[in-house]
Amino acid sequence: MFKQTRYDSERLYLRILKPRHGQEVLEYYKRNRDFLAEWDPGQPRDFYTLSYHKRKLNNEYNMFKDNSLVRFWIFRKEDNKLIGNVCYSNIVMGNFKSCFLGYKLDKDEINKGYMTEAIKRTVEIMFEEFGLHRIEANVIPRNARSLKVMEKLKFEQEGFSKRYLEINGRWEDHIHFAVYNDEM
Numbered sequence: 001m002f003k004q005t006r007y008d009s010e011r012l013y014l015r016i017l018k019p020r021h022g023q024e025v026l027e028y029y030k031r032n033r034d035f036l037a038e039w040d041p042g043q044p045r046d047f048y049t050l051s052y053h054k055r056k057l058n059n060e061y062n063m064f065k066d067n068s069l070v071r072f073w074i075f076r077k078e079d080n081k082l083i084g085n086v087c088y089s090n091i092v093m094g095n096f097k098s099c100f101l102g103y104k105l106d107k108d109e110i111n112k113g114y115m116t117e118a119i120k121r122t123v124e125i126m127f128e129e130f131g132l133h134r135i136e137a138n139v140i141p142r143n144a145r146s147l148k149v150m151e152k153l154k155f156e157q158e159g160f161s162k163r164y165l166e167i168n169g170r171w172e173d174h175i176h177f178a179v180y181n182d183e184m
Helices: 019-031 034-038 051-065 114-128 143-150
Strands: 006-008 012-015 070-076 080-090 098-105 134-139 156-167 170-180
Touching: 006 114, 012 114, 019 034, 019 051, 019 080, 034 156, 051 070, 070 114, 080 114, 098 114, 114 134, 134 143, 134 156
Parallel strands: 098 134
Antiparallel strands: 006 012, 012 070, 070 080, 080 098, 134 170, 156 170
16 A cells, blocks of 8 residues: 655654664664663563564564554654654554554654654554554553643543553553544
Protein backbone atom coordinates (compact mmCIF):
# COMPACT_ATOMS: atom_id res chain seq x y z
CA MET A 1 0.00 0.00 0.00
CA PHE A 2 2.83 2.39 0.82
CA LYS A 3 4.92 3.67 -2.03
CA GLN A 4 7.20 6.00 -0.09
CA THR A 5 9.71 5.58 2.71
CA ARG A 6 10.23 9.29 3.37
CA TYR A 7 7.72 11.97 4.32
CA ASP A 8 8.01 15.54 5.54
CA SER A 9 6.30 17.81 8.01
CA GLU A 10 7.16 21.43 8.73
CA ARG A 11 10.32 20.75 10.78
CA LEU A 12 10.80 17.00 10.40
CA TYR A 13 11.68 14.19 8.04
CA LEU A 14 9.73 11.00 8.78
CA ARG A 15 11.55 7.99 7.38
CA ILE A 16 11.11 4.24 7.25
CA LEU A 17 14.61 2.89 7.75
CA LYS A 18 16.52 -0.10 6.43
CA PRO A 19 19.28 -2.04 8.25
CA ARG A 20 22.03 0.25 6.94
CA HIS A 21 20.74 2.85 9.44
CA GLY A 22 21.43 0.57 12.41
CA GLN A 23 24.25 2.70 13.80
CA GLU A 24 22.06 5.84 13.98
CA VAL A 25 19.30 3.89 15.71
CA LEU A 26 21.76 2.32 18.16
CA GLU A 27 23.21 5.75 19.02
CA TYR A 28 19.69 7.12 19.60
CA TYR A 29 18.88 4.32 22.05
CA LYS A 30 22.25 4.56 23.82
CA ARG A 31 21.91 8.29 24.49
CA ASN A 32 18.33 7.80 25.72
CA ARG A 33 18.87 4.58 27.68
CA ASP A 34 18.06 5.97 31.13
CA PHE A 35 15.33 8.34 29.92
CA LEU A 36 13.36 5.64 28.07
CA ALA A 37 13.79 2.94 30.75
CA GLU A 38 10.81 4.22 32.76
CA TRP A 39 8.45 3.80 29.79
CA ASP A 40 9.84 0.75 27.95
CA PRO A 41 9.45 -2.97 28.45
CA GLY A 42 12.62 -4.80 29.41
CA GLN A 43 15.10 -5.10 26.55
CA PRO A 44 16.92 -8.24 25.38
CA ARG A 45 20.51 -8.70 26.46
CA ASP A 46 21.88 -7.72 23.02
CA PHE A 47 19.65 -4.63 22.60
CA TYR A 48 22.55 -2.17 22.71
CA THR A 49 24.46 -3.81 19.86
CA LEU A 50 24.64 -2.89 16.19
CA SER A 51 23.74 -6.42 15.09
CA TYR A 52 20.50 -6.29 17.11
CA HIS A 53 19.35 -3.03 15.51
CA LYS A 54 20.27 -4.10 11.99
CA ARG A 55 18.25 -7.28 12.51
CA LYS A 56 15.33 -5.34 14.03
CA LEU A 57 15.33 -2.79 11.19
CA ASN A 58 15.36 -5.63 8.66
CA ASN A 59 12.40 -7.33 10.39
CA GLU A 60 10.49 -4.05 10.63
CA TYR A 61 11.15 -3.22 6.98
CA ASN A 62 9.72 -6.62 6.00
CA MET A 63 6.68 -5.94 8.21
CA PHE A 64 6.33 -2.55 6.48
CA LYS A 65 6.31 -4.31 3.09
CA ASP A 66 3.67 -6.72 4.45
CA ASN A 67 1.57 -3.78 5.71
CA SER A 68 1.58 -5.05 9.31
CA LEU A 69 3.81 -2.42 10.98
CA VAL A 70 5.11 1.02 10.05
CA ARG A 71 7.79 2.76 12.14
CA PHE A 72 8.51 6.34 11.11
CA TRP A 73 11.90 7.49 12.41
CA ILE A 74 11.91 11.20 13.20
CA PHE A 75 14.77 13.38 11.93
CA ARG A 76 15.06 17.12 12.51
CA LYS A 77 15.32 18.92 9.18
CA GLU A 78 17.76 21.52 10.51
CA ASP A 79 20.56 19.01 11.14
CA ASN A 80 19.18 15.60 10.04
CA LYS A 81 19.55 14.28 13.61
CA LEU A 82 17.50 11.20 14.54
CA ILE A 83 15.35 12.25 17.52
CA GLY A 84 12.70 9.55 17.92
CA ASN A 85 10.08 7.39 16.26
CA VAL A 86 6.36 6.87 15.81
CA CYS A 87 5.24 3.26 15.35
CA TYR A 88 1.95 1.89 14.04
CA SER A 89 1.76 -1.80 14.94
CA ASN A 90 -0.71 -4.67 14.86
CA ILE A 91 -2.23 -3.25 11.69
CA VAL A 92 -5.42 -5.15 10.85
CA MET A 93 -7.34 -4.38 7.69
CA GLY A 94 -10.61 -5.95 6.50
CA ASN A 95 -13.59 -4.65 8.44
CA PHE A 96 -11.37 -3.50 11.33
CA LYS A 97 -8.90 -1.11 9.61
CA SER A 98 -7.17 -0.38 12.90
CA CYS A 99 -3.78 -0.36 14.62
CA PHE A 100 -1.91 0.65 17.77
CA LEU A 101 0.28 3.74 18.10
CA GLY A 102 3.51 3.94 20.09
CA TYR A 103 6.15 6.67 20.15
CA LYS A 104 9.47 7.71 21.67
CA LEU A 105 11.36 11.00 21.66
CA ASP A 106 14.94 11.97 22.50
CA LYS A 107 15.34 13.27 26.06
CA ASP A 108 16.84 16.53 24.75
CA GLU A 109 13.92 17.22 22.38
CA ILE A 110 10.90 17.06 24.69
CA ASN A 111 8.54 20.03 25.06
CA LYS A 112 9.40 21.41 21.61
CA GLY A 113 6.30 20.12 19.81
CA TYR A 114 8.20 17.58 17.72
CA MET A 115 6.17 14.57 18.84
CA THR A 116 2.85 16.32 18.31
CA GLU A 117 3.99 17.35 14.82
CA ALA A 118 5.24 13.84 13.98
CA ILE A 119 2.12 12.05 15.19
CA LYS A 120 -0.20 14.53 13.49
CA ARG A 121 1.53 14.00 10.14
CA THR A 122 1.84 10.22 10.45
CA VAL A 123 -1.82 9.85 11.46
CA GLU A 124 -2.69 11.68 8.23
CA ILE A 125 -0.48 9.25 6.30
CA MET A 126 -2.02 6.20 7.97
CA PHE A 127 -5.56 7.42 7.27
CA GLU A 128 -5.03 8.77 3.75
CA GLU A 129 -2.48 6.37 2.27
CA PHE A 130 -2.97 3.23 4.32
CA GLY A 131 -6.75 3.49 4.55
CA LEU A 132 -7.09 2.98 8.29
CA HIS A 133 -10.26 3.96 10.12
CA ARG A 134 -9.03 3.88 13.73
CA ILE A 135 -5.74 4.36 15.59
CA GLU A 136 -5.50 3.40 19.26
CA ALA A 137 -2.97 4.58 21.85
CA ASN A 138 -2.45 3.61 25.48
CA VAL A 139 -0.75 5.94 27.95
CA ILE A 140 0.48 5.35 31.50
CA PRO A 141 -1.52 7.78 33.70
CA ARG A 142 1.61 9.40 35.23
CA ASN A 143 3.03 10.21 31.77
CA ALA A 144 1.84 13.82 31.72
CA ARG A 145 3.70 14.68 28.49
CA SER A 146 2.03 11.86 26.54
CA LEU A 147 -1.36 12.76 27.97
CA LYS A 148 -0.82 16.32 26.72
CA VAL A 149 0.05 15.01 23.23
CA MET A 150 -3.18 12.98 23.17
CA GLU A 151 -5.14 16.08 24.19
CA LYS A 152 -3.49 18.35 21.60
CA LEU A 153 -4.16 15.82 18.83
CA LYS A 154 -7.78 15.32 19.93
CA PHE A 155 -7.51 11.61 20.60
CA GLU A 156 -10.66 10.57 22.46
CA GLN A 157 -10.33 8.85 25.82
CA GLU A 158 -12.18 5.55 25.57
CA GLY A 159 -11.36 3.86 28.82
CA PHE A 160 -8.97 2.69 31.49
CA SER A 161 -7.15 -0.65 31.49
CA LYS A 162 -5.76 -2.00 34.75
CA ARG A 163 -2.40 -3.79 34.60
CA TYR A 164 -2.50 -3.45 30.79
CA LEU A 165 1.18 -3.69 29.76
CA GLU A 166 4.35 -4.88 31.42
CA ILE A 167 6.69 -1.90 31.43
CA ASN A 168 10.18 -2.10 32.88
CA GLY A 169 9.26 -5.26 34.83
CA ARG A 170 5.99 -3.91 36.27
CA TRP A 171 2.36 -4.28 35.11
CA GLU A 172 1.16 -0.74 34.46
CA ASP A 173 -2.35 0.69 34.21
CA HIS A 174 -3.05 2.63 30.99
CA ILE A 175 -5.57 5.15 29.73
CA HIS A 176 -6.95 4.05 26.37
CA PHE A 177 -7.31 6.63 23.56
CA ALA A 178 -8.35 6.47 19.92
CA VAL A 179 -8.64 8.74 16.92
CA TYR A 180 -10.91 7.97 13.98
CA ASN A 181 -10.95 8.64 10.27
CA ASP A 182 -14.58 9.53 9.73
CA GLU A 183 -13.87 10.45 6.10
CA MET A 184 -14.01 6.76 5.15
